[in-house]
Amino acid sequence: MAPAQTARRRALATLGQIVDSLEAALFTGREREMTVLRAWLRDTTSAPPRIVNVTGPAGMGKTALVRALHREAVGGDREGAVVDLGSIDPSPDSLLAAMAGTGQGDVLARINASRPLIVLDQFEPSGALSGYIHDELLPGLDAGVKVVISGRRPLNEAWARHGVWNALVHPMPLAGLLRGEARAYLGARGLTDARVVAQILQATGGHPLALALAADMTTQLGIADFGAMAEWRLVVSSLAGRLLQEVDDGELRDVIQACSLVRQFDESVLGAVSGRGHVSDAFDRLCHLSVVRPSGHGLALHDDVRHIVAADLRWRNPERHRQQRRQALAHYRDRLNRAVSPEQRGWLVSDCFYLLESELLHQWAFDRHERQGSWVDKAAGEGRQDALRLLVTLGSSLRCSDEELSPDTLAALLEHAGTDVRILRDADGVASAFCLVVPVSGETMPLLPPAGVELMRAYWSEDDLAALPRCSADSTAYLVSRVVGPPAAEGGPEAAALARDILGIYARGGTYFLSTSSPVDQTVARILGYERLPEAEVRPAAGGMPVDGLVLDLSLIGLGPWLEAVIEGRPPPRALRPADVERELRAVLVGWRDDAVLERSPLVGLVPCLSGDAAPDRAAALRAGLLDALATARAEAGEGDELAYRAVELAYLDGSVSNERAAERLALSRSSFYRALRRGVSGINAVLCRS
Template sequence: MIGHLSFADLERHYIVGRDEELGRFRTVLSRGGWPGHASFLHVYGTGGVGKSTYLRLCRSEAERAGACFILLDTPDFVHTERGFAEALLQQLKERFSDLDGLSGPPLEQCESAIRRLSQSGRVVLALDTFEQMQDLETWLRERFLSSLPETTIVLTAGRRPLKGDWLLSPVWRRKLAQFELTHLDQTDCHRYLTRCGSYDEVVNERIWRLTKGHPLTLSLAAAAQSYDERGSFAKEADWFEEAAALWLREVPDPQLRTVVEAASILRHFDQELLSYLLEENVPGDVFDRLTALSFVSKSKRGWQLHDLMRETTSARLRARAPKLYKRLCGRAAGYYADAVLESASRSDSGWEVRELFRYVGPDVLRALSSETPRSSLYWETLTETTLGDAIAYIDCRQNWTEDGQSGMGVDPETGAAFQIEYTAEAIRGNVTRLDARQVFELDPEAIKLLRDQEGQARGLAVVIPFHEGTLAFMEKDPICSPYLRSLKPEEKRKLQTPRHRPSGWFIRVLDCWDVSDPDVRDETIDFIFSYICSGGLVVCSPYPTEIARKTYPGFGFSAVESAAHRNHEGRTEAPTYALDTRGDKLRGFLEAMLRRAGLDWQPSARREPEANGGFERQSAVLHPLTKRELEVAELVLAGLSNGEVARKLFVSEATVKKHLRAVYDKLGVHSRVQLARILIKE
């Protein structure tokens, strides 16, 4: 029973999700000091992620194993060699009474005491908040730590990984092992909240989404929930404020805070995007200070704030300065709308679409997708060898007799909950009368399996392209044919494009093995994003579940008149949805999306230079230039220097030079004079 546990055991009862991390310490504890094995373990992570708690857990593990554990917190002593030695010596003498008789300077006494303790067992020296010991790192590394007995284990915790000289030395590389302490996953969050007495699934789901599994914030949210008898989130602002205050201790500079607030609007950022958002150039030194903060990390697309820092800072900004917040969000939405328009012909434009939908998408999409997806799943295009996996998947779903599946999504902004319900009949109907081999022979790239790291199939997508080689098949398919019958002859003729240039795609099947898995949902939503703004026609007719009726219109699809049918299972009427972004329709679609979100977007004006009214890419000569290259060329023609162009467009001067070189290469010129002749002529 919990009531009979000691305080230490009770604390351990409420700690979840750190078994793997503790296992790493046990490994070091059992092997530390052996040749070829690490004896220095450094754990790092952002504020409030539980580093100090982890050290306490390690203390329990060490004492259970009979080791001496000494913990020193860096704010508790003066940061000099003598201050460190005196603080450590005091800890040693307080904990171990058999150290009498030590003499000499404090540092020598410490070294003697640790050697004496090491003769009777393992010694663990733990240093918390290690990031505050930068002024002593060299001394610690080269003098103190190197003098300790080989069997001594050093355990440090800080906000950043150890770099520089720690990694340059082959000796320290052998001794050092380090890892990041990350957030709790959804399962551990729900386990913790249940242990805290919160059993409401909807409430727990929302707490998980709001806290992102950040341990301190999760604890604050659980406390607020337990004290709120109405079961609402009346105290939500309080624990967000506490979390934000913890993060912002690192940012005392007002100028840097302004940049952090702008970065909190974005999932990924770079210097150019932040400059555009703030409508002024962000200096390089300010950007360098930003990226050096512990809650900022490098990403594939630039840099990113830590999830919780981004959420809390954004929420504070929205409450404190709602007009500024809306303006920044509007500029970000316009930025990504332009990016979508410019990248429509690319196969990887789905990322820009997802970013745009963060600002203009409906609540149902926010509820079903994660704000910061981290899935290790991947979509695999089939080969003849793996076709059998898809056939087995489809056969299993077509003969599904088990109970249906359900899940839930909660919009982190509004708290609106959306139930996802798929009956067994819906699971079977979603893949009805589908011959995978026939589709594969029609187009080998039409079928994709969603796999996890173990290679298990977690989802299926069957997307048939519209072109001259597929229309005959789709006219006979029970799900595709109602749409083709609804078209006028001239509309159908537009679909008969060459095989290498499809006019669009019919999403015949999009099936999730487990709709309650947020990673699977994220990958499925991203899959749709990769098609909807690709400059083609996208059509689908999913089994008519309630969540499907809400989701596809949220993506921007419209129901097609005269294309509804009952061909999934013969009884329930299923609508057919279409989204047409061919030609100029993509721009109209984007304008409508932003307009519904209350934003006025003018694609030619977002980054439009003021000189000479702007060029158009209508001639064959100018067609190779991107919109940004045209803007740079226009400002150069107006007589602006590279630095002035950079300030005008809120980019770096190096970026201007890069665009200008691209313009020269594409137009076959070598100077501004030659460029001016071409542009004036055009």
């Protein structure tokens, strides 16, 4: 122990002071909350007075935060008391004694005279003291008394019928610690090994109690590889149980575990993922749990609860974890097929990507610490010009060459009505990042940045370029710009809302081009299945990072097969043009009985995979899909083409006769048989390409 610390310990008179000193040394982070609380504590002019309501699931650090505030208040010569409502006798006299101690005269009068800080910790709306606190204690306190009430559930829910009281409550919901804060806490605990710290940060997700337990285990056991420590799985399981301590129904706990695999859920999502037919009652009960909050499209588990509960399920029952993820994806795909509005299709695709277990993608688009109050503006009119002002302001710090996106190019694109401009704004409406989605057409080709044009020339033939629609409204191809924002925030929580919004654009289908020098954007593009074209790389004339050219052609891959592949962590099917499809079709027909040939075929992505609890049999799915295509081609063909499809069946599918014998059966010469065979393959190919 350092000499200064030793001297301070000796100067402390009581065990309580020693405990306070240890707590103060280990309390890190929560700077945003402490800044608000300090200003509130100093404020003596606000009317009406405010009651601060600190909320969050178990282990989120509510008590640590309010005790830190209490220490600062008492250290600044303000009287104060922290009352643990869970540990006192639930009577008004015990509460008043805990607040003001024993003494002569009216207790409330003494409290009002000193105007202390009163912290009521572990508050439960259904607790025995709830009515007394609301109906008698708070109305009797002087406006100068500062009151903090902390607990799992917000006061606004408990006091919803009292509109006036709601106006006095300042909500302060807690989430997990930011990465920097969590790193600082581990440093204060003496953990400095970068590898172990990184493993703990990933395992705990910034949950304060999980961090404390992980630090305890690591320091006490001398762990050098936290990721390999089996005991941590038991801790996670215990944490999950503690977080769900208010749920004593086993079936409801199972439903909550299913909820942890998706970003948000309504009744239909809940039923599909959990595999239960009727979930209306469970959904209603979930609405009243402290670990559940409203979301944009239903309900959602508290972010930090979701992280731990999902990790527990993944460890305890990995097969169920995989099965429920597959059920969630199947449900989203089914809803996508039925969805009509672009807005609904967009958020469904975005939520699909929450199922992808990629730490980088989750940090990019679903970070639990994204800035509160930020929103994405589909900018129109003068508001679009904020994108240009942001690009100019960032200047050289952005390291974005003119070949990638210059101010002049951006200005021209902003003037084009068809350009989709998405600007991330904070709660005050200030722009902090933006992205463009430009339809590729005869109108926009002269406006595009040089790197984007080079990419399209590398991917498309001259005939393809000549066939581009003249109007942007008719285009199904898009140039997606890099995410333009402060370099220090790239890939972090600050722009997560914009990144998540961008994922929704892929619901349109079509072809997507991305020219970017941003390493984060390049990595995300690879996760999403973009193909890099080496011949499209552009090296800026003024030096700097080369601009990569990447393409994702959903017009050839298909939205469903692409989503399925990416979510399962597989490379998406190759984008096949009609000539490629026919070549692969011939290879599959030749190897019709060889499962290995069929499983490796890029054509697997063109047919729906078999559904069910087991992993899909890709060879069987491809055979079934090609037989369906054969039946469709035959039904649409004229009588003269029936021989062509019989030739395909005899030559490839039957396999019991040689081509010579097949030609004899059809009463065709060898040359006529092979011409019929080519027509049959071409007919099936046309059906596949059309689908």
